[in-house]
Amino acid sequence: MIQPLLDQVLCVGVSAxxxxxxxxxxxxxxxxKEVCPEIPIVWGGWHVSILPEESIKDPNxxxxxxxxxxxxxxxxxxxxxxxxxxxxxxxxxxxxxxxKIVKTKDEQNGKMDVxxxxxxxxxxxxxxxxxxxxxxxxxxxxxxxxxxxLYYVTSFGxxxxxxxxxxxxxxxxRSYGYPIEKVVDQIKFxxxxxxxxxxxxxxxxxxxxxxxxxxxCLLILEKGIRFAWDAQMHVDDILRYEKRGLFKLVRDSGCFxxxxxxxxxxxxxxxxxxxxxxxxxxxxxxRILKNYDIEAxxxxxxxxxxxxxxxxxxxxxKLAVDLKRINPNFSLPVSFYIPFPGTSMYRDALERGLKxxxxxxxxxVFDTAYDGSGYQNYPWRRxxxxxxxKDAFFFYIPLAVPGNMCRGTLTRVDERLKSSKLRFFIRxxxxxxxxxxxxxxxxxxxxxxxxxxxxxxxKSSTYIxxxxxx
Numbered sequence: 001m002i003q004p005l006l007d008q009v010l011c012v013g014v015s016a017x018x019x020x021x022x023x024x025x026x027x028x029x030x031x032x033k034e035v036c037p038e039i040p041i042v043w044g045g046w047h048v049s050i051l052p053e054e055s056i057k058d059p060n061x062x063x064x065x066x067x068x069x070x071x072x073x074x075x076x077x078x079x080x081x082x083x084x085x086x087x088x089x090x091x092x093x094x095x096x097x098x099x100k101i102v103k104t105k106d107e108q109n110g111k112m113d114v115x116x117x118x119x120x121x122x123x124x125x126x127x128x129x130x131x132x133x134x135x136x137x138x139x140x141x142x143x144x145x146x147x148x149x150l151y152y153v154t155s156f157g158x159x160x161x162x163x164x165x166x167x168x169x170x171x172x173x174r175s176y177g178y179p180i181e182k183v184v185d186q187i188k189f190x191x192x193x194x195x196x197x198x199x200x201x202x203x204x205x206x207x208x209x210x211x212x213x214x215x216x217c218l219l220i221l222e223k224g225i226r227f228a229w230d231a232q233m234h235v236d237d238i239l240r241y242e243k244r245g246l247f248k249l250v251r252d253s254g255c256f257x258x259x260x261x262x263x264x265x266x267x268x269x270x271x272x273x274x275x276x277x278x279x280x281x282x283x284x285x286x287r288i289l290k291n292y293d294i295e296a297x298x299x300x301x302x303x304x305x306x307x308x309x310x311x312x313x314x315x316x317x318k319l320a321v322d323l324k325r326i327n328p329n330f331s332l333p334v335s336f337y338i339p340f341p342g343t344s345m346y347r348d349a350l351e352r353g354l355k356x357x358x359x360x361x362x363x364x365v366f367d368t369a370y371d372g373s374g375y376q377n378y379p380w381r382r383x384x385x386x387x388x389x390k391d392a393f394f395f396y397i398p399l400a401v402p403g404n405m406c407r408g409t410l411t412r413v414d415e416r417l418k419s420s421k422l423r424f425f426i427r428x429x430x431x432x433x434x435x436x437x438x439x440x441x442x443x444x445x446x447x448x449x450x451x452x453x454x455x456x457x458x459k460s461s462t463y464i465x466x467x468x469x470x
Contacts, residue, residue, distance in 0.1 A: 006036045010080045011063075013073070015045035018340060022047060023364035029060035040080060044069045047363065049170055050342050056094045056101050058360040063087070064094040066106065067170050068156050070115035112156075112176045117186050125194045136198055138406060141228040141256050148196035154183050158204040160234065162261075163273045163345040164301070164337060167204050175208050184219040187227070197227040206231035207241065207258075214246060217253035230257035230295075235277045238285035247292045257295035260285065264301065265319025266312035273304070273345065279319060286326045296330050298323055302389050303336035305348040305380050313385060314440050317392045321401060321437050328403030328414065334393050336386070338368045339378075353379040391445050392437075399426075400433035 006012075012032050016025040029041045044065040048055040052064045065072050072092050079087055086102075087093050093104045129148035136149040155178065157171030190196045207213055238260070241247055262282045264270050270277060282298070289296045300316055302308065320332050339349035341356070350356070355377060357363045367377050394409040402413035416426055429447055436442060 002031065002035050006032070006039060009036075009039055010077055011040040011042050013042045013044065016043070016047060017045060017368075018047045018338075018363055019366050019368040020364065022360060026058065026060050026361060026364060033060060042073070042076065044073070046166060046170075048360075050166055050340065051360075051363075052094045052103075053101075054358065055360045056096065061360065062096055066092040066094065068112070068115075068176060070112070074116070112178055115178065117178055117182055118153075120186070120190060120194075125190075125196075129195050132196070137200075137228075137230070137257065141198065142254070144197060144226065144228055146198045146228065148194070149198045149200065150190060150196040151200050151202050152187070152190075153202045154178055154180070154206065155203045155208075159208055160205070160276065161274055164340075164343055166340055166343060169342040175205065177203075177209065177212060180212050180216050181219065184216060184223065184225070187220075188223055188225050191225055191227045199227060199229045201229060201231035203232060205234055205237070207233045207237040210240065210244065210246070214249065217246075217249045220253040221249075225254075227254050228256045229254050230259065231255070233258040233260055235260060235262070235281050235285045238288055239281060242288045247288065247294070251292050251294060255294060257297065258289065259297045260299065262298040262300060262319070262323075264312065265316040266307075269304065269307055269312050269316075272307045273301070279315075282319065283322055283326070286323050286330065290327045296327070297333060298330060299333045299335060300393070301335050301337060303378065303381055303386070305337070305339070305345065305352040305354075305378075308385075310385065310388075313389060317389075317397070317437070317440065320393060320397055324397060324401035324403070328401050329405055330403075331405060331408065332393055332397065334389060336381075349378075349380075388442055391442055391448055395445075395448050395451065396433045396436050396442065399429050400437045402430060 012029070014025040014029055016022045025043070029043075032039060032041060040062045041060060042063045042065060043055065043061050048061075048064045049066045052066050055061060056064050063076070065076070069092070072090055075090055076087060076093065079090070086097055087095050088102060088104055091105050095102050128150075132149040133146075136146045139146055155175050157173075157175040158165070158167040159173050159175060161168040161173055187199065190199070238258075241250065260282075261275070263273060263275055265279055267279055270279070286296060286298070298320075300320065302313070302316070323330050323332065337345070339346045339354055339356075346354075357366055398405070398408065398410040398413055402417055404412050404414050406412065413426070413430075417423055417430060420426060429451075432447055
């Protein structure tokens with residue numbers, strides 16, 4: 001089956017994140033080598049870019065592209081088409097030649113103005129559009145019936161240096177973006193010709209370049225492109241955009257939601273992870289977003305190797321409650337820290353007993369459970385503390401400050417308080433949850449056990465990150 005497909009192939013590319021994507025990538029690469037061992041296997045992406053020396057040793061990897069590969073990969077393919085096997089002139093490349101591993105100079109990353117945008121026209125976009133309906137944020141946004149949802153990247157890198165993040169390692173606190181005019185033209189094609197009228201921009205920080213974003217919004221309005229979009233935004237950027245009076249323009253262009261790394265309600269923790277924000281600024285940013293009717297997702301980070309105890313957790317719970325009181329429909333995703341090589345916090349994880357793989361294959365089974373379900377690699381984690389976090393964020397807070405979220409653990413709580421046949425019992429749970437969050441008392445959580453039993457009878461999922469229950 002594979003052989004006929006490889007007759008005209010110059011090389012095969014694999015891009016994988018740490019964990020099971022690596023396992024799948026190795027299995028795929030091994031299959032290609034069994035059928036056509038002469039075809040070069042080229043790996044790229046975050047993991048091999050951070051650990052290129054270790055990754056290139058794997059027998060299923062022939063070439064590694066470090067960092068942004070848009071331009072280098074094109075040059076690599078052209079060199080392979082000329083039957084070259086020495087790629088020393090290409091920046092950011094690790095390759096095997098005559099039994100030796102060769103490393104070239106690092107890629108500078110800065111020539112995105114000449115890079116080609118993703119070739120969406122080569123994909124079966126109708127198949128993707130229909131499948132994407134399961135991922136769309138909501139069926140209707142701002143009166144627009146959502147017919148397709150697409151992830152899109154317009155830039156790479158970030159100027160911040162958060163202690164848990166890999167961006168600083170690869171991009172040296174810089175951001176590199178496609179020309180915004182080309183981006184808008186492609187969005188027009190995707191929205192108006194292919195039906196993707198909701199787009200999630202997956203840039204590490206879409207809003208970092210104010211002039212670029214302002215130009216983007218103006219072009220969207222000028223070309224009459226109607227779609228709903230969301231993107232990652234830093235608390236500092238929210239304050240900057242408000243000061244420059246740009247939020248109305250951003251909202252008018254179709255931005256309905258921003259995703260924010262609030263991370264913690266403890267100033268000690270924020271300083272430790274080098275977030276460079278104040279807790280009060282997170283609350284101010286929430287009030288600004290509410291004023292412009294922009295939804296927000298404030299992400300919280302737990303499971304840190306240092307500076308996390310009951311005090312810091314309760315401070316984060318308090319911030320979460322305060323954010324919900326500003327807008328009950330703000331979402332509060334919870335992630336648990338995963339130590340990735342090269343970050344400054346990674347050293348703390350090693351000191352606290354983190355056991356790490358020493359080969360690409362072993363990294364394929366490394367636990368990256370952001371929902372906090374894995375403990376074997378993280379000896380500093382405490383199950384009792386994790387349970388408190390999950391009880392508070394996934395059960396008590398949405399019940400204490402009811403909104404009408406359509407996704408999450410407890411959905412449409414405010415609506416159910418008014419119209420559900422079980423509203424009497426929901427109201428009792430609401431009063432108990434209000435008392436708990438007011439007094440920061442989460443011991444003896446009998447309500448969660450009752451809810452689990454109810455969910456089991458209804459065959460609904462229990463309260464977990466991203467879970468959904470009646």
